[in-house]
Amino acid sequence: MWDISKEVSEHREKNCTNAVPDGYKRRDASVYVLDNPGLDQGVVNRTHEILETAQQHDGVVLSTGGTFESIYEVMGEQKAHFEALLKGLVLINQDELCGIDEEDRLSYTHYMRARLFSALQEPIRGEWIIPDPSRPPEEALAAFHRQLIAVNRVKLGLLGIGPDAKGKLKASPHIGFIAPDTPLDSFADIVKLDHATRCANGDKETYPRKAITHGPANVLRTQALLAVAKGSRKKQNMADVVLGDFSPAIPSTLMQIVRADIEDASVEFFLDTDAAGVIMTRMRHRLKGKLAS
Numbered sequence: 001m002w003d004i005s006k007e008v009s010e011h012r013e014k015n016c017t018n019a020v021p022d023g024y025k026r027r028d029a030s031v032y033v034l035d036n037p038g039l040d041q042g043v044v045n046r047t048h049e050i051l052e053t054a055q056q057h058d059g060v061v062l063s064t065g066g067t068f069e070s071i072y073e074v075m076g077e078q079k080a081h082f083e084a085l086l087k088g089l090v091l092i093n094q095d096e097l098c099g100i101d102e103e104d105r106l107s108y109t110h111y112m113r114a115r116l117f118s119a120l121q122e123p124i125r126g127e128w129i130i131p132d133p134s135r136p137p138e139e140a141l142a143a144f145h146r147q148l149i150a151v152n153r154v155k156l157g158l159l160g161i162g163p164d165a166k167g168k169l170k171a172s173p174h175i176g177f178i179a180p181d182t183p184l185d186s187f188a189d190i191v192k193l194d195h196a197t198r199c200a201n202g203d204k205e206t207y208p209r210k211a212i213t214h215g216p217a218n219v220l221r222t223q224a225l226l227a228v229a230k231g232s233r234k235k236q237n238m239a240d241v242v243l244g245d246f247s248p249a250i251p252s253t254l255m256q257i258v259r260a261d262i263e264d265a266s267v268e269f270f271l272d273t274d275a276a277g278v279i280m281t282r283m284r285h286r287l288k289g290k291l292a293s
Helices: 005-015 038-051 066-077 079-086 108-115 137-150 195-201 216-220 232-243 251-256 277-282 284-292
Strands: 024-026 028-033 059-061 090-092 095-097 154-159 188-192 210-214 222-229 257-259 266-271
Touching (some): 005 232, 028 277, 038 079, 038 266, 066 079, 066 108, 066 222, 137 210, 216 251, 232 251, 232 277, 277 284
Antiparallel strands (some): 095 210, 188 210
C-alpha cells in the first residue's frame, strides 16, 4: 500500500487556491493506493472502525455499483460484526431511478438485497431511507427530503464516482446523481440523467431518464467519507477531485469540503493503481522516492 496523503496535501497547499464557501471548511484528507484484495479489506476495516464510534440513529450512506460488490461481499463474510454495527443505524441510499419498482434489477433495493442483505439482516423500512420509485416523482422527492432532514447526524458515507469522458461522452464525476452547480443547501432533487451517465450504467435506449438523488447538503454534513475508485476509466475524475480545487460545477469535489459545524470531518480515498494513474503521473517527482522503496 502507498499512503500518499502527505504528498497530496503538499500539492494541494501549493496549487489549490479557490476559497471555501462561507459556512464550510476543508476536510482532512487521506489518500491510499493499493490493489485487491487489500483495497476491499482496507475499506471494510475503516468502515468497521468508523461504525464502532457511531451512535443510535446515526445515518450511513451506502453506495451501489460494481465498485462496491466485492466490498459488500467481504462485509457479508464478517456477518456477526456488521449486523451488530449496523443495528439501530439509519441506512441511506443516494439515489433511485424514476419509473421502476423495487424488484427491478436497476433498483437500489434489488442491488442491496442481492449484494449485502442476502448475507446481513435487512433493515426495517423505518431504518432504511429510499426514494419510492412507485410514487409520482414529486411525491417521492418530498418524502425523501423529509426523511433525510430528520436524520440528526450522518456518520459515514461510502461513495463512488462516475466514469471519465470517453469519445463523444462527457465525464460523469457524480456522487449519487448530483447535478453540476446544485445549491449546496439542497438535500434532494429530481435530476435528468445525462447521456454519458445513461450509457455508463446501462442501455441508453432503455435506461431511465430521470432519478431522485440526495443533494450536496447530505454530503456536506457527513462526518466521515470513504471514497472508492477502481479501474482506469475513473483515473481523470479521481485526479480532478483529489488534486483539483473545489468547484460546484464538479459534484465529486464536494468531498473536499464539509459544513463548518461538523467536527472531526474527514475524507479517505481508496484507489487501485489504475484509478490513481493520473494522480501518480502528475505527482511522479514528488513521489519518486516513495515509489522506488
